[in-house]
Amino acid sequence: MKFNTKTIHAGQKPDETAGAVMPPVYFTSTYVQSAPNQHKGYDYARVGNPTRTALEKLIAGLEEADECACFSSGVGAIDAILKTLTPGDHVISTNDLYGGTYRLFTQVFEKYGIEFSFVDMSDINKIENSVQANTKLIWIETPTNPLLRIIDIKAAAEIAGKAGALSVVDNTFASPYLQQPLLLGADVVMHSTTKYLGGHSDVIGGAIASSNANFMEKIKFQVKTTGAVPGPMDCYLVLRGIKTLAVRVERSVENAKIIAKHLNVHPSVGHVFYPGLLSHPQHDLAGKQMSDYGAMLSFELKDSTFEDSAEFMQKTKIFALAESLGGVESLISHPASMTHGSIPKDVREQAGLKDTLIRLSVGIEDVNDLINDLEQAFEK
Ligand SMILES: *Cc1c(COP(=O)(O)O)cnc(C)c1O
Numbered sequence: 001m002k003f004n005t006k007t008i009h010a011g012q013k014p015d016e017t018a019g020a021v022m023p024p025v026y027f028t029s030t031y032v033q034s035a036p037n038q039h040k041g042y043d044y045a046r047v048g049n050p051t052r053t054a055l056e057k058l059i060a061g062l063e064e065a066d067e068c069a070c071f072s073s074g075v076g077a078i079d080a081i082l083k084t085l086t087p088g089d090h091v092i093s094t095n096d097l098y099g100g101t102y103r104l105f106t107q108v109f110e111k112y113g114i115e116f117s118f119v120d121m122s123d124i125n126k127i128e129n130s131v132q133a134n135t136k137l138i139w140i141e142t143p144t145n146p147l148l149r150i151i152d153i154k155a156a157a158e159i160a161g162k163a164g165a166l167s168v169v170d171n172t173f174a175s176p177y178l179q180q181p182l183l184l185g186a187d188v189v190m191h192s193t194t195k196y197l198g199g200h201s202d203v204i205g206g207a208i209a210s211s212n213a214n215f216m217e218k219i220k221f222q223v224k225t226t227g228a229v230p231g232p233m234d235c236y237l238v239l240r241g242i243k244t245l246a247v248r249v250e251r252s253v254e255n256a257k258i259i260a261k262h263l264n265v266h267p268s269v270g271h272v273f274y275p276g277l278l279s280h281p282q283h284d285l286a287g288k289q290m291s292d293y294g295a296m297l298s299f300e301l302k303d304s305t306f307e308d309s310a311e312f313m314q315k316t317k318i319f320a321l322a323e324s325l326g327g328v329e330s331l332i333s334h335p336a337s338m339t340h341g342s343i344p345k346d347v348r349e350q351a352g353l354k355d356t357l358i359r360l361s362v363g364i365e366d367v368n369d370l371i372n373d374l375e376q377a378f379e380k
Contacts, residue, residue, distance in 0.1 A: 003062070003177065004246045011057025023054040025236045047224045051232040055239045056207070059197070062176040062242070063189050065209035067216040069223050070235060074172065074192025075100050076228030077206030079108075081168060081190060083226065084218045085136055087113030092130045093139040094121040095351045096147050098170065099340035101139075107342075120351070122149040122282060127156055131163045138163075140186065141170040142179075143286070146298045146335040146359045147352055148273040150282035153289055157185035166215065172196070175326070177249040179290045187212050195326030199241040199248050203234050248328060248364055252295035255330075255370060256362040260297050262371055268378045270300040295362045296325060298335070306355045309334060313358060315377035318369055325361035330370055333359045 001009065015024050026049050031042045042048050052070055060068035071077040078101055085091070093105065095118040105116050119126040121140065138160040142151035153169060160167035168188040169181035175196035181189045191197055193205035206228075210216050223229060230238075260274035275286035276293030286293055301308050313321045319332035323339055333339060336348060336355045345355075362370070 001061075006061045007058075007177075007245045008243050010061025012054060023051055023236070023239065025232045026050050027232055045232075046227050046229055049232050049235070051239075052230060052235045055235040055242075058239060058242055059176075059191070059193075059207050060209050062180075062245075063171070063209040064180055064182050064211075065189065066211040066213070068207055068209040069216065069219045070193070070230050070238075071206035071208070071223075072228045072230045072234070073204045074190070074194060074206040075104055077190050077192075077208050078104055078170075079228065080219055080222040080226065081137075081188065081208060082109050082114065083222055084215065085109075085114055088115075088134055089136040090115040090117070090132050090134040091137040091139055092117050092119065092121075092127060092135060092165075094141050094144055094149075094151060095119055095347075096144040096149055096353070097139070097141045098145050098172075099335075099342045101141070101170070102340075103342040118347075120149075121151045121156065124152055124155045124159070127159050131159065131165075135163050135165045138165055138167045139170070140167060140181075141173070142289075143173050143275055143294055143296065145173060145296075146273075146340065146357060148275055148280070148294075148296065148298060150275055150280075150286045150289070152285055153179075153181050153184040153186055157181075157187070160187070161185075166212070172326070173296055174290055174294055175245065175249055177245050178253070178292050178294060182209070182211065184289055188215060193238045193241075194324065196249060197242050197245065197326075198238045199245065199327060200237075201324060201327035201329065203237040203241075205230050205234055205238050249295065250292075251364040252362050253292045255364065255367040256295040256297055256360075257293065258367050259360065259362055259370060259374070263297075263299050263374075266378070268302055270302045270304070273298040296359070297362070298357050298359045300354065300356050300358070304356045306336075309356045309358050312377050316373050317376075318365060318373040319360065327361070328364045330363035330365060331361040333361075335359050 033039045056068040117130040157167040166187045169186045172192040188210040191207045264272045274297040
């Protein structure tokens, strides 16, 4: 089955009761048993729910994974992955990553004795040089957020393999439509399904997919034991969103490319961060490991202050000033104070994230309206 068919059919079959084409939403907390521990595969809804199973099979199909486990949020999924480690274990992570992931790593797991090295993983040597005897996980987020750097998944996964560590890719920014990390050698892929998979800014969710049976056993133990599970309606919303993933992402990327080119030659714009631009330092690598360049981009206004960027963001009318990304609607945001506000200013600036940076999540609206919206915001 090709990808665009899988988004609709992978792991799905009509409901056996009534032949419903879409999976029923099973609102139940428990399941009747014919004798103690005799049941139809479900005993309690923290452990499993058929609507959740339908979503898990769909995401596993898209990521070419044997198994998938869904969570009530992206950070819930990340939390479950980190809980497979033990105190004294070491994690290598990119220094340009989602602020919530950074907060979870440094403010929760460091306290429990997990060690972290945050390095510029777009430089593969820096990953190699950070490997220690106790390195158990290499955390890859690519394209990075918000600077759109590209990390070589294949090379990073090879380093992890040699070190006896697992490689995990947060594939939220690209979505499986553009990038399939397991096919590049990664062990595990993780999603905030809140973003492109859900696609309509109406649900919070997370997912982990892998073909490493031993690892997935540990994740399913976390599902059952620590319980950050999604409700059936949330699973349904994500499943419904995925059906249109291919057409949504295709249009968003088409729009983003036009906007990136427009901004790149704009007299009021300084640097544009977008892997689809020839000037992007890893344009070739992006072209190799992604099927297209994505719909996220960041830019700086020329000679700007924080106040100039803040003013710009308040002037756009179609681009809504909001956190999050990957929905059908276009959003504009200020990473330094919003998504990455929990990263200390000196750490942010060391990683190249300036207080003037503006991030766009390009949606599927008419691109002329989007460009006109940005143009009216440029006017003084
Ligand atoms: C949003 C996001 C997360 C966290 O997911 P939630 O669903 O908000 O908990 C993790 N990684 C990336 C790259 C994200 O954009």
